[in-house]
Amino acid sequence: MRLSKRLLTIAGKVLQGSNIIDVGTDHGYVPIYLYETKVINKAIAADVSYGSCEKARQNIIEHSLENYILVVESDGLKGIDTKGFDTIVISGMGGRLICGILDDGIEKLKNIEYLVLQPQTEIASVRKKLHSIGYKIIDEDILLDDGKYYNIIVGKKGKEVYDKDIDYLFGKRLLDRKDAVLKEFLEFEVLKLRGIIGRIKERG
Secondary structure (H helix, E strand, O other): OOOOHHHHHHHOOOOOOEEEEEEOOOOOHHHHHHHHOOOEEEEEEEEOOHHHHHHHHHHHHHOOOOOOEEEEEOOOOOOOOOOOOOEEEEEEEOHHHHHHHHHHOHHHHOOOOEEEEEEOOOHHHHHHHHHHOOEEEEEEEEEEEOOEEEEEEEEEEOOOOOOOHHHHHHOHHHHHOOOHHHHHHHHHHHHHHHHHHHHHHHOO
16 A cells, blocks of 8 residues: 555554554545554544545454444544544644643553644644653654655653743654754745735835
8 A cells, every 4th residue: 555655654654563543534545554554453543524434444344444443433532442542643624623632531541652643733842742641752843745745753751841932833753853844844934924924015
């Protein structure tokens, strides 16, 4: 199975031997890929959409993985038993929604060692949320895929707080390693802001 650059990067953050819950699974591509590449032992593929669950279920059947990947129609973690799982992947949705899923499912995170998150918006809020619920950020990537920038954040159980707001805004790990894609993204944002300022000046 061929994944997009975004999904491939998300999948690459899951540790060997993990048991994962993929929230917002859509077509079930990530758990299918991870099982077929012998990274995970089992998975739950969850989505709030009945249509997405049916697509995921069909893909799982086509790959003969019904005994290893369970499809669950669920709003976040509400309909999921997390016992026996150690990693949750949440991707392809807004940061506020991801934070809400984590808050609503806080009791279900007790045995979850790792969170792999890919928020589309409000990324700083997701970093803060990880720290507030007892996860430290151990890895982060920013990538360009099909003309869009994506942040992928990995949290592990532990205590951590950033001292500076800029670390929450742009990602301490990205800043510390002077990430080339982050620099490219910031330059792109500066150009957009200059364009907006120029249009405001034209209006007098």
